[in-house]
Amino acid sequence: MDQTRVVLGVGGGIAAYKACELLRLFTESGHRVRVVPTASALRFVGAPTWAALSGEPVATEVWDEVHEVPHVRIGREADLLVIAPATADVLSRAAGGRADDLLTNVLLTVRCPVVFVPAMxxxxxxxxxxxANVATLRERGAVVVEPAVGRLTGADTGKGRLPDPDAIFELCRRVLARGAAADAADLxxxxxxxxxxxxREPLDPVRYLGNRSSGKQGYALARTAAARGARVTLVAANTALPDPAGAEVVPVGTAEELRTAVLKAAxxxxxxxxxxxxADFRPASRAANKIKKQEGRDPEPVALVRNPDVLAELSAARPAPGQVVVGFAAETDDVLANGRAKLARKGCDLLVVNQVGEGLAFGTEENEAVVLDASGGETHVPRGPKEVLADRIWDAVAARWASAAH
Structure with missing residues (x-):
């Protein structure tokens, strides 16, 4: 079986050093990588480094190896072109269709998926x-990842940081999995x-009422959506997972905090x-100090009050025209019957129903579910990686958009 061929374009930014780690991740996973840096990128990381790490020759100009017409050959052979970091200059030249170095020439010859990972x-x-350049590239079907928020050069902090190489690699892996299909960037x-x-709903400064959700399914949804070209806002409640490349992550703790963040983003x-x-319920009051155990006495009962039903609120309000709302139902028994009842009760468009329990769903790498449609359809997704279920959910969402457009 032929190796997957990846072209790694490197723009002239300080984040070029992180592309060395991205290159290592590609090569160690069996991909054949050709690095095409800009001339400015070589001021940060030299050609011998790229050549040694990739095992391939490195060139920046179309005049190098001219007898092989390198820009055409490299472009035709590529299964994926990823540019990381993609500087403002690279984005501008790519959007304008410039062909003034080897990288921009290759951009005009590839017919494979293209991923830009900006950093500036x-x-x-x-x-x-x-x-405007980003919008143009997205309209042409390229995946332009949203930059991360964090430390930039010097003392500056803000949006513009290159995502971690591990996160970029995971996104590229998902893009490669979808292949060169016409709808590869359908979001x-x-x-x-x-x-x-x-x-988590606090009882006192130490204890809380919580649940076993790890966040892995939601993060898989974020990774797959970004790989399909979407702008992603991920409202993350008490997770310990690395930020997905291309997602704006909003950390929250309680149900009230989640409601505020989701409604704002929606x-x-x-x-x-x-x-x-x-959480469906929260303590009616929160103790200011740690609740102490008293010898010989049972603890006082904990009074609970209802939390807001965010899914039902979203389904009723529809803050944006044509918005598709998807809910999840974690059930332990009568899974489909309970799921259909919840779908009708909540008023959402789609409901993903899965059985939970010991070794099922929570904290695992795999999931199995049925995607119920408000129009009566249902799609069974057999047990497999959570990213597979995530893609099937986005397929169902895209189908709803397509149906509404006709």
Missing amino acids: HTEMWEHPATR AGRHVVISAGGT ADADAVVMAAAV
């Missing part, structure tokens, strides 16, 4: 020219909001997927 100062990322131009994890969202396990 916040002001450059937010500039109207950069935003491009869409804003999706995903809740993940499990809320104002312009095309879809909201409520994968988080949100």
